[in-house]
Amino acid sequence: MFIKNTWYVCAWDHEVPHEGMFARTITGIPVLLYRDSTGAIVALEDRCCHRGAPLSVGRREGDCVRCLYHGLKFDSSGQCVEAPAQDRIPPQARVRKFPVVERHRWVWIWMGDPGRADPALVPDTQWLDHPDWRSQDGYIHYDVNYLLICDNLLDFSHLPFVHPGTLGGSADYAAARPQVERIEGGVRITRWAIDTEAPAFAKAVKTWPGKVDRWNIYNFTIPAVLLMDSGMAPTGTGAREGTRVDAAEFRGCQAITPETANSTHYFFAHPHNFAIDQPEVTASIHQAVVTAFDEDRDIITAQQRSLALGPDFKMVPFAMDAALSQFRWVVQQRLQQEAAEEALQAAQAGAQPVHIVRPAPQTT
Missing domain, CATH: 2.102.10.10 (Rieske [2Fe-2S] iron-sulphur domain)
Structure with missing residues (x-):
């Protein structure tokens, strides 16, 4: 499981x-x-x-x-x-x-x-305590299967609809098609929205003269760890080419840990590297993320209840599901690998050589 x-x-x-x-x-x-x-x-x-x-x-x-x-x-x-x-x-x-x-x-x-x-296999989350970054600790308990939360995090097209007042942004952001790559133990998603409106949570802590170029670049790896480089910079200043001028940059760290088959621990923080001497900015960013994640929990919990009523329901895949489909495949492959290893170990343990003790020959 x-x-x-x-x-x-x-x-x-x-x-x-x-x-x-x-x-x-x-x-x-x-x-x-x-x-x-x-x-x-x-x-x-x-x-x-x-x-x-x-x-x-x-x-x-x-x-x-x-x-x-x-x-x-x-x-x-x-x-x-x-x-x-x-x-x-x-x-x-x-x-x-x-x-x-x-x-x-x-x-x-x-x-x-x-x-x-x-x-050495522990993922690098250095931004959680790096002196050049600031964030607040986050934890949410979900009464859902952890893979439903993974699905949500691997499909950012839901942001304008579930989070219109927080992380969402304008409708054109939903239409931005992500690039999905397979990496060791998971997937990498790269998503750019050029000349778009900044989301509400960013506008609350930083201002720009006009629209922005917005990015979300993140690795999502086994067991369910999301490490994200995200942010936005004034349109046309070269962010996509690697030049980040007057940018709001974030390094999202999120870990989804199964509690049981139908409950999950969700650990998160959203470190930022601007206005780090202003705790009110950190608090504002954190609260926007908490509000957005509560919105996610509402829809995912409703989804879990719906799926529980229809155990034979088959989801219809769309192009927007590419990343989550690939991650679920990676998880399934690892589960099958571990099951095969356990079966082999059990077989080897059951095939130990039998030592027959023969009676010593009688002497006369």
Whole structure:
């Protein structure tokens, strides 16, 4: 159902406290997050191996966690190190530990094979804490399947219709045909609208003498991470050729993380590199994005309800769906690859050689 061997965003750094604990479900698995005495984040399955009670309703004891159902104590590796009235602790008494990377304000977790968790594979989101950029943290919870949100983000033609007063812009922006390219693990979308009206959220924080040339260039990669170079500059000043004069530039960072089959965590920020000494500008941009994403949630949630009533409904593809269709194909390919790998491992485990012990020859 979900890709396992990949990095998912599971929290903003400030959500994981230096004291206490934080719980969040990722790809259908309950996860407990806390910081040890060095400040490093520990991620354990939030389910005691004894009777399945959540460890998150237990208590911290130094770098350990005690389950408050039967008192089992687990260290930061997930191993049970103490069980009341039990002299011997079974070695299999442990909870799963997940690899974690904390980088540029996001906490990333690897839900698959720990041996394949390469930190070098974590996407670069340097704009979230770069001194030349400003943004505010964003989080929205959706009661929909994560792929419906991916579809929405991969098709910007909806902006003038769902977001006319925020991110949308004029109708000609919807008609701008994007260029879609396949990249490793996803797609790249390049979209230009020349000589168009600036969207409302940009007009609220910056002024231009006339119309603008507007761009959205972004990579959308597994599991569902959008990193976008977007902005606008006065028409005819060379933005499309690489010269950005009097431009409003943004570096959107968005991560869509499945909670369950029908619920999703959405982490986002919209860093900008102009007026960075004016917090009111950052707040205005953030609020416009939040309002727009709430508009997205309304239509996508209505879509989810509609689709749930018609499980046999078949969507009719249009040219505007090129990017989302390609991304869904990439996801399906990865799921099939992981399923094949798991089947092979299971087959190999079941084909272990059988050692026959023969009785020693009798001596006379």
